[in-house]
Every structure is written in C-alpha cells, then in structure tokens.
Amino acid sequence: MKNAFKASIVARDEVAPDHVELILSSPELEDAQPGQFCHVLTPGMLRRPLSFSRLDRKRGRAGVLLQVVGSGTAWLYERRVGEQLDLLGPLGRGFEPPDPSRPWLLVGGGVGIPPLYAALQCWQAAWDQPLGVILGARAATAVIMTKDFQDRGVYPLVTTDDGSLGRFGTVMGPFLEWMDRYPESQVMACGPTGMLAALHGAAKARQGSMQLCLEQRMGCGIGACLACVVPAQPIGEEGPCYRRVCTEGPVFQAEELVF
Amino acid sequence: MKNAFKASIVARDEVAPDHVELILSSPELEDAQPGQFCHVLTPGMLRRPLSFSRLDRKRGRAGVLLQVVGSGTAWLYERRVGEQLDLLGPLGRGFEPPDPSRPWLLVGGGVGIPPLYAALQCWQAAWDQPLGVILGARAATAVIMTKDFQDRGVYPLVTTDDGSLGRFGTVMGPFLEWMDRYPESQVMACGPTGMLAALHGAAKARQGSMQLCLEQRMGCGIGACLACVVPAQPIGEEGPCYRRVCTEGPVFQAEELVF
C-alpha cells in the first residue's frame, strides 16, 4: 500500500564518527515534510524511527542522518548505495511553517539537528527576518551539519558540553541571549529530552511560540499501539494525559507538553 | 582449546540438487575417524552435527556433505570457498575398523551415505574379501556419491523409493540378497531411522556383525546435556536405557540398540 514502500539508497556520507547520512529515493517521499519521520525496517523486532534530514521533494528524495547507538543503527550504518530500505512513511505531524513576519530560531542538539536543517531548507527562501541557528553536541566529533547550514548562508552558533568546539556548555546560554534580543522569536527545537525540557521551561516565561520535535520509543509508528506517548496537556486528576509522538507529534507546540 | 576451532572451506561442490559438499581444512582434522562428526556453528541456537564425508588426515582435511532441510543447512549451503566454519570436533565414536578376513557390506540411505564413503576410503586398501555397497535414496536426484565409490572401483547397487534410478524400493531387497550370499558379512549402515530399524530387525536373525551410525537431535554434542539419547540395551523395568549418540555413538553395534 501507499505508505509502506522500499526506497533506494542513492548516496551515503559518513558525516562524523559513527554518524552517516543516507539519501533515499522513492516516489512516496515526494510528500515528506520537515519534522516528519520514516519508520525503517531493521533486523530487530521493531522498526527504527528516523527524521528526514533534507528533502528534495520534486525528485522524491529525502535524507536520514543517523548516529550509531545500538543494533539497528549499527545495521543501518552498514548499508551501501544501491541497497534498499523498507520504510513506512512519511509519518507524523511535522513543523508548522514559520510566520515570515517574526524572527526564527532553530535549536538543535545531536541527532536532533537533521529535522531542523530540513525545516530551514524548506522555508528559508526569501526569509528577511532575523534567523538564528544554535547547535549543541557532546563534543566536537558529534557536531553535524554545520557545513550544510553554512552552505545556505546561515552560520550556526555551536556549543559543546566539553568545550571542544564552539562555546563551552549547553545551548541554553546562546538561546537565552537570542531570546533577550528577539523576544518574539518563533523557536523550533529538536534534541535530547533534557535540552527540550530546559527550553520548555525557559519558554514558559516568555512570549513567542515554540515547536518541539520529540523522541519516544515506538512500536507501530502509525498510531495504533499507544507505545510512543509523552505527558501532555491537559493535566487531569491522575496527572498529564498521554499523547502519541508518532501521530500527534513528533512536533508539538511547547504549550501542549508537560515536562 | 584443542577441540573447538575454525576450519577454512577449501572446496565446495554442489553434488546434487540441495546437496553440497564442503572440504574443510584445519590441523585438528588430522585426528578425524570415519563415522565421527563435527558440530558446526550456524546462526541458530544450536550447532548442527555433520558426519565426515571424506578424510585426508595427512593434510588435515575433511569433507562434510549436507542436504538442505532447514535454516542451518540452508545457511551452510551458502558458504563459499575461503570462508571459515566454527567447529567442535572430531566428535563421537566412529566405526570399528572392519575385520579383513570377512566380507564387508556398506548400506547407506540419503545423507547417511557420506560416513560410509569415509569408511571405505579409510579401510579399502588391500581389501580382498567380498565388498558390497548398497545406496538408497528417495529419488534419482538425491542419490549422492556414487561416482566417488566408482572412482575407487566399487560399484554401488542403487535403490530409489520411486524407482527413478537403480532398483525400485528400499535397500532391504539387495541387503537380504547379499546377506544370503555372504552370511558372515560385517555390515556398516547409516541412514534414516526407518532403514536402520529394518536392518536391525533383519540382523537379529543372522550371524555377522552390524554397526549402525545414528542421528539424533543434539544440544551440546559433547556428552554434557543428555539430549541426544537413543533407546539402548539393557532393557530394564522402565524400558530400554538411554545412551548418547554424541559420545557413545553415533556408531553403535546393532546389538547395543533397541528400535
């Protein structure tokens, strides 16, 4: 059926140690949106969700950029140009397009960076408001896609936890500075839960909108199993309600979420 | 340690549809005896036992000839020259050498034929008593190693269940004829349980000795788990006792067994 298909790997790039970007080709990818993901068959019991790192919708191409963290990503790392991947997708709710009349800030951590690049690629054309990109990583060796941003004329501010590249520390420093300067910024962020929680906390006290792209362990990836939930509004008697990352996300408005 | 080792595949021959013979090389194979087996690592939870089909002890080489019947043998069928197999072995009790003063009969069915060929190869030199080989198979396409026997100047009498090659029917017809002619024959047999049971039944009424090479599902392959047992003498109050094919066999004297 339409949303389950095989895509050919047409390019493969080892972008950093243990990080690889695969460019996939198949007509079904013409519909992909920034922030959406595909659910990739690997030898394990579950598929692996991966965000699109870049989109070439006219040609039915999309990238996925992954870090090796376990068995499935290790297997994907070994795939070569010419092989096919078995995908479900495009899946989930992507980013809402940014409002062209307000400043725009992208904040990415680790392998949360790829969907932000896809968003930039999609909506950058004719952007004339302030546009910032802050990228965080553990260390210099895990900083990815800076060159891609630069090639689009956008110079990311990089932070590393160990100070081995860019500013020492987390993205929160530059984030707060940017927000002081452009309080009405619309923020799009993706990265580790700790980072998103910090951004979410900081956002509460401010104006501006914030979209967060989340990760959660998934079963089906298509809304049937209720595995991939995160705590969300409204908060009832028993606590927050649970919403599905795979279909109601992965992108949420910050105010929809509870950290 | 000594009995767990890797052996290189130095030759590979598709001897019949779904049958392949692999020639393995490793110093540990210098000790292999006809009727012994090796326990081969495959991707499944258990190793696969395979008899030696031919031996070149001086060069540390031995063959295994297998039929594809399930996942493990299918995987082994795909192995290529230059790859290595992980083996335990040589394992088990092989054939007792034949007594050169009496006629000798080899009776093999299907993939029970390979260990008989190894026995012939080992003890044929300067044999001057009558020597017979009866090979049975389901159909012509599963008759294996006849040419190997012929190359040694021994012309097997072939039977097939469907009459598609050689005599129609089982090995029992030619077996009984041979035994009428050479009642003192020493018999070595290997094949499906039904065939061995029939031979065992026929042997009871006769003189001569009979060695049977058995199959049983195995765990460890080295005598520790007691998985691979077959009913054997003595028969006690509860019935036959159980003996291990992997270490007390796979070759048994017929009178040790209970079918």
Added chain:
Amino acid sequence: MDLSVNLPRGLRLKNPIIAASGTFGFGPEYAAYVDLNQLGGISVKGISPKPWRGNPPPRVWETPAGLLNSIGLQNPGLATFIEEDIPFLASVDTAVIANIIGHTVEEYRQVAERLSQEERIDAFEVNISCPNVKEGGISFGHDPRQAFLVTQAVRSVTEKPVMVKVSPNMAEPWVVAQAAVDAGADMISAINTLVGMAIDLKRRRPALGGVTGGLSGPAVKPVALRVVYEIASRVSVPVIGMGGIESAEDVLEFFLAGARAVMVGTVTFQYPERMLSIIEEIPKVWRRYGFQDLPEAVGAAHLDKEGEPG
C-alpha cells in the same frame, strides 16, 4: 481451499487470521497499509467504561525475538469508541471483536451491555489477563472464581459470542479457562503476554515506565503453543490461539495444538502487511503438510490422534 471458520453463536470469519487486540488500534490506523476487508477479524484495543490513562513511558522495549510492552490499557473509553470508531468499523467487511476491560466485574458488564446493542460488534473478547494493570487485568485472570464472575456478568447481558482471554502467567491456565467456560464463555483466546522486564543499563532503571511489562513476539511462541495445547485438550469450546505468530507455518502449529483460529500481534509492527501474506500462504502450507482443509488440522498433534502420516 475454504478458509472460512465457523465459531459458536454464528460467528463466521472469512479466514482464521484476526488482528490481536492492542496491536491494531481500533481499525483505521492500519487501513492505509492493509485492506481490512481481507482480514478474518479485528480485535480492537481494550475498552473500558471511562477513559484509561495508561502507564508512564517508555512503553515498549525490544528483547531477543520478543517485545516488552507496558501500555497499561490506555483507551479513550466506551463513549468515544462508540462515537468515533464504530462508524469507521461499520464501513469495513470483517468480524469486529470488542476487547473489554474493567476495574470491577460491574465495569466489564457495563461495556458488554452497551456494546451488545451495537450491530457492528460481532463478538466480545473479555480481557482478564493483561499483566500491565492490577485491576482489570491479572487479578481477575489468575483467580478462577473471579474469572467465573466476570464471564458470568458479560454473559448475562449479551447474546453475542463471548471469548475469554487467558493469561499464561500461572501454573494452570486451563483452570481459569474452565471457569470461564463454566460461566458461559463460548470460546477461549490465549495467550496474553508473559510478565517480564528489562533493565536500561544507561539509566540504571527498569527500562519500562511501568517497571514490568508484557512479553510478546516469537520468543513466547513455545509458551503459547503449550497453553493452547493444554486448554484445547481440557475444555470443550473452540480455542483462538496467539503468541509470536509470524508465518503460515506458525498458524499451522497453533492449529495442530488445537486452535481453530489465531490472532496476530507483534509481527504487524515490523510488517504491517504480514497478516495478508499469511492468509495467502495458508492453502499452500496446509497442503505441503498433507492437510486438505482447515478443520483437518485442528488438534491433529494431540496424542490421542493418529500421527506420523508420512
């Protein structure tokens, strides 16, 4: 080969492959991937009178050949199900089985009573075996007396076929199955998941938010076959088998153990279309092992049956 299956009280399946409860949502989710009209049936996610929130995430974890889940029976409740899902299901031509749950016997009764009025519901599956919640799950499922009472309550309010879903997490699941049959169950479905857990080494914590979870997938198939075999040889009603089914060969194994139909769950996450290919393969696989029709295989491996045909 005629793949249809006739079960008690006129329940007729096109074929013996039913989507297992909790792995197939309420139907629409997989409709873009599977032609639902080709399935033997769909057992929907467990339904309670009021919405249930479920367990904290993470809710799934991979294990060798298995899957741990601790969904905790999150569901939108009876009213939403009737309003939003039954209209969709009305457009689908397959048997719909309402999987029902409750905190109390009365809650099970409520759901069954209300859904009994819905034409679109073809049968009930009474879930007294979910390991992920205390009430509405294993507390009923491990006590034959409770199993009797729940089944009786459901039976008293519906003429539709009722199956009771049995837990493998006890020494003698057939005692609970028998209690359900005594209370009027028309069928038994088995198994629900095995209780298990995993540790997330990085966080030094139980991997699942619910601490323990339910194990499903191929890893549990031997346990499931044994429970089906034992129940089929002890109770008089049809058994619907499940647990780790991935292929038509697996389906045949369950039939030989005594099942008359099966449910397929975890494998759907990997291969959404697998149920359809299994349906397609059944005639071929049946014939390969010498069976001419579905019923011939039912219980054929039981030791009182004639064996070793080949």
Added chain:
Amino acid sequence: MDLSVNLPRGLRLKNPIIAASGTFGFGPEYAAYVDLNQLGGISVKGISPKPWRGNPPPRVWETPAGLLNSIGLQNPGLATFIEEDIPFLASVDTAVIANIIGHTVEEYRQVAERLSQEERIDAFEVNISCPNVKEGGISFGHDPRQAFLVTQAVRSVTEKPVMVKVSPNMAEPWVVAQAAVDAGADMISAINTLVGMAIDLKRRRPALGGVTGGLSGPAVKPVALRVVYEIASRVSVPVIGMGGIESAEDVLEFFLAGARAVMVGTVTFQYPERMLSIIEEIPKVWRRYGFQDLPEAVGAAHLDKEGEPG
C-alpha cells in the same frame, strides 16, 4: 577489579559466573573446551538417590532465540556420582554446587545427607522447579508448603550453603522463594525453565518426546529478570540469577535486578568458551556503565535506589 563473590556460610566464588545445572554435565565433558579452574563455579546435573532414566527423545528443539528441552533429569544416581565424578571434580579448583532432585522429600534429604559428607561439594542447589518431571520437580516447586518441607529436610542434614531453585511457571514465584527462606535456605537461584512446547509439522506431533519441555535461552531473559527483580526485592537472602545470559551486559542486567552471581546455561552449547569471555569482559562492562566493583551494581535498578546517574 575484584571479581570474587562472598555468599552465605563461607561460600566464596572466584567470580560470579557459574555453569548452570544440566547444561554442563558433571564437569569433565567440557574440560577439553574450557579451563574449569577459571569458572566461578559449576552446578552439576541434578542428582537423585537412584539413577533416573529421563524422557524419551527427541529431547531438544530450537525455538526463536530459545531452546526447548525435555531431558527429564536423566542422571546416573548418587552412588555413581560419588564414585565417578567427585574424584574428577576434586582435581578442579572451582566451587562445586550439587544440584539435587528427588521423588519425595525423603529422597532430597538422602542425597543432601550423603553429599554433605563430601568435602568437594561446596553448596547445594535444591531443584524443585524442573518442568520436565512431575515428581521431583514442579509439584514441589509450585506449592510453598512443599517447598518449605523439601528445604527443611535438606537444611536438617547439612551445614553447607543451600540454595533453592525457583520455577517461573506460576503467578508469584516469590511466595515459594520466601517459603524456602523460611525453611532455612541461604540463597535462591532463579529461574529454571518456562514450560513450553513445539509441534513438529512433519510428524504432526509434539516435537519433544516428553510432549512439553522447558524453555531456556535469550527468549526467556525478560521473564528471568522480572522474577529475579521481584524475589530480590522481597526476600532477604542473596539471589543467583539466570535465564538467557549471553554477555557481560546481560550479567550486569541481572545484577541491577538484584542478583549477586549468575548461572550461564544454554549459550554454552553454541559457544563452549563463552563463560570465560564473559568473565574477562565484566570489569570493562561494569566500568562502562559507571560501576567500580561488583557489589555496587547489586540491585541498583530497584526503584528505592538512586538512579539516572548520567
């Protein structure tokens, strides 16, 4: 890193890796493949007063990530063990655990009493959990009262450390574990195999001669971890964990769940030398996850402990 483990009544293991009963014979079988002196211990095949014949073959069957066995506790009996195996074991420098079985409480007592006189036996593992025999197995293991009586009988005849091996085939294994501890058990080992079965499609028969069998291997790891976790949080004595261990990471999972040592079974059939490589890996794996010594990891995933260190 100091890998030694101190257990009750002076039982000291060089390291926490013990060969699991029934998968390692009486020692000599694997001696050509593994330097036995490097193991933490060996739990020998179950020993009964008189020889047991065991179940009809086939006795093993592969399942997804698992192994079914129905050996049926075949063993040569107490006298042969003393005569033939203890002399060999006397030449080996590792802890020897006598796994004992019986048809009656009295038979368990007999074996323990006699072997208690043998210097070479360092501890007892009382097997009341083998699913493959009716007596001497699960009938004791599923009934806390019987478990108490068997343990008490063994306790009454020996000063050596006694562990009782618990079955996972019931709703609340910790009740049996507690009964054993109440009767004087110094340790609990868990789990024995899960009851399961497979069907041989070609023969249309249960694949195993014993019809049902015991499931082991990676497939059961989630069940084993949960049983260990639950027992460790409920009983006061050390727990020896097992079930599907293949790697040093698996060992750490069992430690975090509450085990103080582990046994390794099924994987040895594939990789005879695996126990040794696990022992070698432990320090590296422990450090990778931030643990400085073995005890630090024991029970660290329990929810009353401090978590999420990273």
